[in-house]
Structure formats: structure tokens, C-alpha cells
Amino acid sequence: MLNIDEIQNGIVIDHIKAGTAIGLMDLLGIKGNRTASVALIQNARSHKAESGRKDIIKVEGDASWLNLDVLAYLDPDISVTVIENGKAVKKEKPQPPKRLVNIVRCKNPRCISSIEEECDQIFELSSNGKYRCIYCEQELQVKPE
Known part of the structure; x- marks a missing residue:
């Protein structure tokens, strides 16, 4: 099993359709950002996903610069978890932006x-x-x- 360290402060974008996280990173501006530590997990096992696989993006540090509104448009199954001091403090499914x-x-x-x-x-x-x-x-x- 692959182990990725937990993040202390930041966000986890989970339940991304397998194989689409790199394109999502481009749209969100994560890929070119040099100030954030980012972990990309592709084709992770998932019991919820129809395909049995999902992608995950972990962003360590301040993620307030991310435009997360677009996530609901791109993939309605995505969830975003806010992590503070190593604990999940908020988990939500983004709503489609106006x-x-x-x-x-x-x-x-x-x-x-x-x-x-x-x-x-x-x-x-x-x-x-x-x-x-x-x-x-x-x-x-x-x-x-």
C-alpha cells in the first residue's frame, strides 16, 4: 500500500474522477504554483467510485488563493476537506458556481x-x-x- 504523509494545514480535494486530476490542477492554477507543497495521488482505490479508482490532490499550506467554486462544475462528486493542525475541520461538496x-x-x-x-x-x-x-x-x- 502506498503511504502519503498527512498534511498539517491545507486542503484535500478528494473523489476526483480517476485520470483527471492533472487537468484539474491546471484549471485551478496548482500546477504552476511554486509556493504550495502539493501531493497528487492518481488511481487510488475507492469503494465509492464506479470505476473503483479515484484521484486525490493534497495542498499543504495556505490554499485561499484557489478558486474552488469551479470544482462542482468540473466534477459533482468532488469533496473538499479543510485540514488545520492535522485534523479535518470541515468537509464539503462544492456547489455549482453562479x-x-x-x-x-x-x-x-x-x-x-x-x-x-x-x-x-x-x-x-x-x-x-x-x-x-x-x-x-x-x-x-x-x-x-
């Missing part, structure tokens, strides 16, 4: 966000639970893998 900013791109070739380079890609959560581009109302079709 807005996605520069996380996904609008697929409409006529949308202003596709034409203008410096235009932010902004999608808002509609009443039907789907995200729509604020400029052209294009609905997001599929979540990224």
Missing part, C-alpha cells in the same frame, strides 16, 4: 467572446441548471473531461 469566468470557451463562432481576444469567457448558471454564455446565450453542452 458564474464560470475563463474556465470554458464559447463554441459559437459568432460570439463576441470568440472574436475579441481580450474578452472574458463568462457563463452564468440559468434556472434550468445549465450554463449559458452571457454574450450570445449559447448553452454549454458537455462538461470537460
Whole structure:
């Protein structure tokens, strides 16, 4: 069995779909961050996951710079545990954010966000639970893998 030391202060992002944690680290900005100690566990055994496998990301230290709102959009099964002094003090499942900013791109070739380079890609959560581009109302079709 593989052993990874416990963290004293930080967060654990757990129940990530197996094989997707590296892409998730890119979107969250963890991969390029040089100030945080990060442990990436891939294909760990899981009794809850359909595939029987999951990924885990552990971030040691101050993780307040992370935009965790996007997690619920990317993978609704993800859980986040806050660790303080070696103890789990809070565990939660992130809720879908009301807005996605520069996380996904609008697929409409006529949308202003596709034409203008410096235009932010902004999608808002509609009443039907789907995200729509604020400029052209294009609905997001599929979540990224």
C-alpha cells in the first residue's frame, strides 16, 4: 500500500474522477504554483467510485488563493476537506458556481467572446441548471473531461 504523509494545514480535494486530476490542477492554477507543497495521488482505490479508482490532490499550506467554486462544475462528486493542525475541520461538496469566468470557451463562432481576444469567457448558471454564455446565450453542452 502506498503511504502519503498527512498534511498539517491545507486542503484535500478528494473523489476526483480517476485520470483527471492533472487537468484539474491546471484549471485551478496548482500546477504552476511554486509556493504550495502539493501531493497528487492518481488511481487510488475507492469503494465509492464506479470505476473503483479515484484521484486525490493534497495542498499543504495556505490554499485561499484557489478558486474552488469551479470544482462542482468540473466534477459533482468532488469533496473538499479543510485540514488545520492535522485534523479535518470541515468537509464539503462544492456547489455549482453562479458564474464560470475563463474556465470554458464559447463554441459559437459568432460570439463576441470568440472574436475579441481580450474578452472574458463568462457563463452564468440559468434556472434550468445549465450554463449559458452571457454574450450570445449559447448553452454549454458537455462538461470537460
